[in-house]
Amino acid sequence: MSSSDQNLPAAPGLTDGPLLLIDGHAMAFRAFFALPPDGFTDGRGQSTNAVYGFARMLINVVAAEQPAYVAVAFDMSGGTFRDRIYDQYKGGRDETPAQLVGQFPMIQSMLNAMGVTWLEVPDFEADDIIATLATRTAAEGGEALIVTSDRDAIQLVSERITLLQPVKGVTEMRRMDPAAVEEKYQVAPERYCDLAALVGESADNLPGVPGVGPKTAAKWLNQYGDLTNLLAHAEEITGKAGQSLRDHIADVERNRRMNAAVLDLELPADPAVYALGRGDRAALMGVFDDLAFGPTIRKDVPEVFLADGEEGAEPAAAEELGEIISAQGEQLARLLAGEFAQGAALAIDGRWELGSGEATALALSAEGALAVVDLQTLDPEGESALASWLADAAVPKTAHDVKLAIHQLRGRGLEVAGWRTDLGIAEFLCRPDQRPTDLAGLLMRHLSEDLQVASAASQQELSLDSGDAAQEELARAADAVRRLEPLLRADLEKHAAASLHDDLELPLAMILADMEEAGIEVDDAQLAELDEEREGQQRAVAESAYAHIGGDRINLGSPKQLQEVLYERLGLPKGRRTKTGYSTDAETLADLFEKTGHGFLADLLAHRDVTKMRQIIETLRRFIADDGRIHTTFHQTIAATGRLSSNSPNLQNIPMRTEEGRRIRGAFHASGSEQVLLTADYSQIEMRIMAHLSEDEGLIEAFRSGEDLHNYVASRVFDVDPEDVGPAMRSKTKAVSYGLAYGLSPFGLARQLRISQSEASALRDGYFERFGGVRDYLRESVEAARATGYTETILGRRRYLPDLRSDNRQRRENAERVALNSPIQGSAADIMKLAMLRVESGLRGAGLRSRILLQVHDELVLEVPGDELEQVRGIVVDGMGAAHELSVPLSVGVGVGRTWLEAGH
DNA sequence: TTTCGAACGTA
DNA sequence: CGTACGTTCGAAAG
Numbered sequence: 001m002s003s004s005d006q007n008l009p010a011a012p013g014l015t016d017g018p019l020l021l022i023d024g025h026a027m028a029f030r031a032f033f034a035l036p037p038d039g040f041t042d043g044r045g046q047s048t049n050a051v052y053g054f055a056r057m058l059i060n061v062v063a064a065e066q067p068a069y070v071a072v073a074f075d076m077s078g079g080t081f082r083d084r085i086y087d088q089y090k091g092g093r094d095e096t097p098a099q100l101v102g103q104f105p106m107i108q109s110m111l112n113a114m115g116v117t118w119l120e121v122p123d124f125e126a127d128d129i130i131a132t133l134a135t136r137t138a139a140e141g142g143e144a145l146i147v148t149s150d151r152d153a154i155q156l157v158s159e160r161i162t163l164l165q166p167v168k169g170v171t172e173m174r175r176m177d178p179a180a181v182e183e184k185y186q187v188a189p190e191r192y193c194d195l196a197a198l199v200g201e202s203a204d205n206l207p208g209v210p211g212v213g214p215k216t217a218a219k220w221l222n223q224y225g226d227l228t229n230l231l232a233h234a235e236e237i238t239g240k241a242g243q244s245l246r247d248h249i250a251d252v253e254r255n256r257r258m259n260a261a262v263l264d265l266e267l268p269a270d271p272a273v274y275a276l277g278r279g280d281r282a283a284l285m286g287v288f289d290d291l292a293f294g295p296t297i298r299k300d301v302p303e304v305f306l307a308d309g310e311e312g313a314e315p316a317a318a319e320e321l322g323e324i325i326s327a328q329g330e331q332l333a334r335l336l337a338g339e340f341a342q343g344a345a346l347a348i349d350g351r352w353e354l355g356s357g358e359a360t361a362l363a364l365s366a367e368g369a370l371a372v373v374d375l376q377t378l379d380p381e382g383e384s385a386l387a388s389w390l391a392d393a394a395v396p397k398t399a400h401d402v403k404l405a406i407h408q409l410r411g412r413g414l415e416v417a418g419w420r421t422d423l424g425i426a427e428f429l430c431r432p433d434q435r436p437t438d439l440a441g442l443l444m445r446h447l448s449e450d451l452q453v454a455s456a457a458s459q460q461e462l463s464l465d466s467g468d469a470a471q472e473e474l475a476r477a478a479d480a481v482r483r484l485e486p487l488l489r490a491d492l493e494k495h496a497a498a499s500l501h502d503d504l505e506l507p508l509a510m511i512l513a514d515m516e517e518a519g520i521e522v523d524d525a526q527l528a529e530l531d532e533e534r535e536g537q538q539r540a541v542a543e544s545a546y547a548h549i550g551g552d553r554i555n556l557g558s559p560k561q562l563q564e565v566l567y568e569r570l571g572l573p574k575g576r577r578t579k580t581g582y583s584t585d586a587e588t589l590a591d592l593f594e595k596t597g598h599g600f601l602a603d604l605l606a607h608r609d610v611t612k613m614r615q616i617i618e619t620l621r622r623f624i625a626d627d628g629r630i631h632t633t634f635h636q637t638i639a640a641t642g643r644l645s646s647n648s649p650n651l652q653n654i655p656m657r658t659e660e661g662r663r664i665r666g667a668f669h670a671s672g673s674e675q676v677l678l679t680a681d682y683s684q685i686e687m688r689i690m691a692h693l694s695e696d697e698g699l700i701e702a703f704r705s706g707e708d709l710h711n712y713v714a715s716r717v718f719d720v721d722p723e724d725v726g727p728a729m730r731s732k733t734k735a736v737s738y739g740l741a742y743g744l745s746p747f748g749l750a751r752q753l754r755i756s757q758s759e760a761s762a763l764r765d766g767y768f769e770r771f772g773g774v775r776d777y778l779r780e781s782v783e784a785a786r787a788t789g790y791t792e793t794i795l796g797r798r799r800y801l802p803d804l805r806s807d808n809r810q811r812r813e814n815a816e817r818v819a820l821n822s823p824i825q826g827s828a829a830d831i832m833k834l835a836m837l838r839v840e841s842g843l844r845g846a847g848l849r850s851r852i853l854l855q856v857h858d859e860l861v862l863e864v865p866g867d868e869l870e871q872v873r874g875i876v877v878d879g880m881g882a883a884h885e886l887s888v889p890l891s892v893g894v895g896v897g898r899t900w901l902e903a904g905h
Numbered sequence: 906t907t908t909c910g911a912a913c914g915t916a
Numbered sequence: 917c918g919t920a921c922g923t924t925c926g927a928a929a930g
Binding site for chain 3: 555558615647652738740746750813817826
Binding site: 559583608650652655657686825 | 906907910913914915916
């Protein structure tokens with residue numbers, strides 16, 4: 001014990017606020033690695049980055065969690081009892097960096113000045129101190145908060161003990177309560193030690209049962225209750241994993257002894273020892289002077305640390321918010337009919353997974369009222385009032401992510417109408433090149449600093465009678481949404497994007513929600529078969545590759561090892577350079593093969609192909625849900641041009657180019673024997689937009705003529721009759737056409753067509769001679785963007801490109817290519833989105849059951865009952881064809897079939 | 906454990 | 917040294 005008297009009298013439980021427990025070693029390590037060591041020094045060459053990061057963490061957590069008591073626990077050097085049980089304990093761990101070692105005493109003197117008690121006990125770890133204090137507090141009826149990155153603390157989580165795990169740096173924390181632990185590990189917190197004993201802990205150098213991961217371990221524990229009972233029945237467990245368990249029982253038992261926290265250390269019991277408010281401002285400033293800390297952190301030290309009791313200045317603009325109402329029944333009905341009758345900002349809690357997830361709590365914020373509804377205990381009166389309020393289209397609602405809100409509430413059986421603003425979409429339309437922002441990020445960006453301080457202060461005053469921290473947080477989120485909405489609406493006006501939000505993106509979000517919920521059916525058995533077929537092929541081609549290089553079994557997937565073999569061992573001529581060495585991409589390998597004919601290269605390329613295919617197949621299989629369908633997620637706020645993106649899994653990059661790859665599309669099919677898939681795609685939409693925007697008469701005529709576009713253009717460029725255009729002419733012309741839309745350079749064109757740069761220049765010049773309107777448009781559009789600062793699509797979607805005026809040539813030219821491409825790609829995206837609205841309303845208006853399943857940039861995939869086919873074909877062709885009037889017609893191709901492959905073109 | 910770059914699938 | 921994405925892997929950071 002270092003800082004406190006052992007013999008204090010026992011005292012009542014800690015009831016005035018939670019006890020905050022911090023693992024000093026773990027957090028100092030994190031702080032050390034999160035901040036650059038040379039960015040923080042005390043002027044004498046001693047690093048202070050860990051001290052600074054630790055202080056920031058402590059200040060933030062105290063401000064956010066408002067604990068009444070704090071203790072920081074440290075490990076002591078010289079080992080612990082655990083080292084005597086297992087001599088490899090924590091073996092293989094890197095030494096503590098020298099620059100960090102010296103910072104521990106600095107952290108401890110800082111804590112002394114702050115009046116924060118810190119503890120260390122010989123022979124025990126910080127974990128044990130924390131475990132003892134946390135469980136004791138909980139037993140006495142108090143609450144504890146633990147801050148550590150050490151997973152051993154998970155076992156302590158309970159109704160009264162919450163774990164805050166740093167997720168990024170030292171200030172972003174993940175809140176782990178019993179539900180969160182169960183969600184993440186599939187076992188209750190008290191079973192976590194059992195799970196860890198089976199799986200092992202690499203950070204502590206404790207090996208687990210080989211072949212047993214968290215999934216298997218959780219399955220066993222849920223089947224047998226706990227580890228003791230599982231080991232008693234080890235003989236019953238079948239399969240490889242069962243045998244492995246029997247072979248490693250001794251390890252498991254050792255692990256279990258090692259990872260059990262010690263709960264009975266002798267530590268001071270008097271709450272006064274841990275109470276905040278004993279700091280000395282002068283001493284602390286002295287310590288900060290010594291550390292050469294700047295003014296920011298001094299200003300941020302909460303008064304609650306300090307003993308001198310000076311009142312901090314009241315924030316001037318603090319808005320009076322009143323309390324958070326936890327509303328049910330009659331009270332909820334009254335609020336909905338009163339304070340919330342004119343609309344509200346919504347925030348929703350609860351995980352969402354299709355089929356299983358649902359909203360568990362809903363917070364509503366309007367001027368003058370802030371309420372939280374527990375959706376798990378909602379009574380019938382509250383339920384019906386809420387359901388009709390949500391479904392009332394005349395009551396405007398706002399959320400940070402409307403599509404997610406729709407899913408969450410739908411999972412709970414609630415439908416919403418009357419969405420007014422999606423903050424995420426609004427933010428994206430105004431700043432499409434910014435990364436998508438969470439609520440905290442939006443607050444940072446949109447509230448002035450004064451207002452943020454006021455907001456933080458007033459939010460600290462908010463509290464819920466029940467004291468439920470998660471619900472309080474939710475209420476604050478709803479309140480943040482409410483404050484942000486007018487600011488983002490103003491922003492939408494400023495960026496001329498209100499109509500894009502209201503009439504395009506927000507209605508589209510509803511459609512995307514339906515598409516995601518629908519999913520697309522996939523034949524798992526067929527994918528399994530495809531995968532198996534390739535397994536042998538993959539092995540054979542790998543063996544053959546190894547044979548070509550003397551049998552050395554290198555990792556064919558490692559560019560580094562490949563470089564060594566290709567360019568060192570085999571001495572092949574080096575090609576293109578990458579940042580980290582020489583390229584081994586397919587193009588380079590193919591060139592090399594042409595030059596040398598080395599069999600290894602052909603095998604390697606074949607291995608790449610088959611590996612990639614298997615990878616895609618296996619990824620898809622993992623995403624097949626219980627309903628036999630894959631439910632991707634579409635994002636509206638990722639691609640700066642306005643395209644959608646798709647992930648989990650990405651269904652916008654399913655192979656199409658090769659025969660082998662296309663077979664994967666054959667596994668996607670309509671469900672039931674009476675339905676078919678219908679695909680509809682725009683043909684050459686980007687070139688049509690180019691024709692429209694450039695008003696080039698030749699290009700417009702090319703589309704009006706109805707001839708093959710590239711053939712027609714080639715005949716003009718090369719000045720020959722259309723029937724005399726050869727395949728080489730056509731493909732060169734096609735490359736130039738598409739290159740133009742991407743901001744082509746003679747260099748890039750030359751490389752792609754494998755011609756000389758001067759030939760490429762000549763080709764482009766010839767093109768521009770015949771299609772001068774295109775040249776003028778491209779030149780003018782970049783200049784216009786340089787003048788205004790942004791490019792624009794046909795619907796007025798903007799993309800800001802400050803780099804167009806950069807002095808750095810590389811950056812400027814990059815921005816110029818983006819400026820050439822964005823209006824074209826973005827306008828195509830706009831048109832497709834308009835088409836989706838038309839198609840959806842056409843289907844609904846006709847009362848059809850057909851539905852849109854996927855969008856792949858210029859293609860829609862629909863699932864159609866056979867008897868609706870002709871009607872749907874008409875709706876889709878019309879809807880897409882008439883989505884937006886251009887000076888050339890929009891041409892739509894349609895295919896129908898049982899599978900995506902058959903329906904494709 | 907988390908992040909980065911290379912590679913490669915789509916439009 | 918053409919645009920826009922997402923996923924995977926291995927290697928290198930932390």
